[in-house]
Amino acid sequence: MALYSLLPLALSGILLLILRGCECRRTWDYELISISTSSSDDSKLAIQSKIERSKYNDLSFTIIIDWKFDMKDDDMIEMEMFRSPSGHEADFKPLPYTIPKIPFSDAKKNYYKQFLYGNIAHCSNIPTYEEIENSPWPKKNHPADNPSGL
Numbered sequence: 001m002a003l004y005s006l007l008p009l010a011l012s013g014i015l016l017l018i019l020r021g022c023e024c025r026r027t028w029d030y031e032l033i034s035i036s037t038s039s040s041d042d043s044k045l046a047i048q049s050k051i052e053r054s055k056y057n058d059l060s061f062t063i064i065i066d067w068k069f070d071m072k073d074d075d076m077i078e079m080e081m082f083r084s085p086s087g088h089e090a091d092f093k094p095l096p097y098t099i100p101k102i103p104f105s106d107a108k109k110n111y112y113k114q115f116l117y118g119n120i121a122h123c124s125n126i127p128t129y130e131e132i133e134n135s136p137w138p139k140k141n142h143p144a145d146n147p148s149g150l
Contacts, residue, residue, distance in 0.1 A: 073105035
C-alpha cells in the first residue's frame with residue numbers, strides 16, 4: 001500500500017484528535033439598545049418602558065404596566081419579541097421568545113410562573129400564581145425595575 005493512500009486516513013485521525021479536545025461555546029454577546037412597548041388600548045392597559053445607563057455604563061431598564069380593566073380568562077394574550085443586528089427597522093427578525101395569541105387562562109398556566117413571575121418577582125409587585133389562579137388580575141400599577149432574564 002502506498003504512503004500517499006494512507007495520508008487521508010492519517011489526516012482524518014489528526015483532525016478527530018484535535019476536534020475531540022475542542023469545546024463548543026457561545027462566542028458572542030448582545031446588548032439591549034432600545035425597548036419599545038405598546039398596547040392596543042391605553043385606556044385599559046398602558047405600558048411604559050425605558051433604558052438607562054449608569055455613569056459606569058451599566059445597563060438597566062424599567063417597565064411599568066398600568067392595569068386598568070378586569071381581565072377575564074377568555075381575554076386574549078400575545079407577546080412577540082424581535083431583534084435587529086444593525087438597529088435598522090428593515091433588519092428586525094422575530095425571536096423564538098413569543099407567546100402565541102392564547103386565552104389569558106392558558107397564559108397563566110403555561111407562561112406566568114416560569115417566564116414572567118420567575119424573572120420579575122424580585123423587582124416588582126406582581127402577584128404570585130396562587131393569588132391569580134382563581135382570582136382576577138389586580139387593577140393597579142405593576143412596575144418592574146431592572147428585571148433580570150428578560
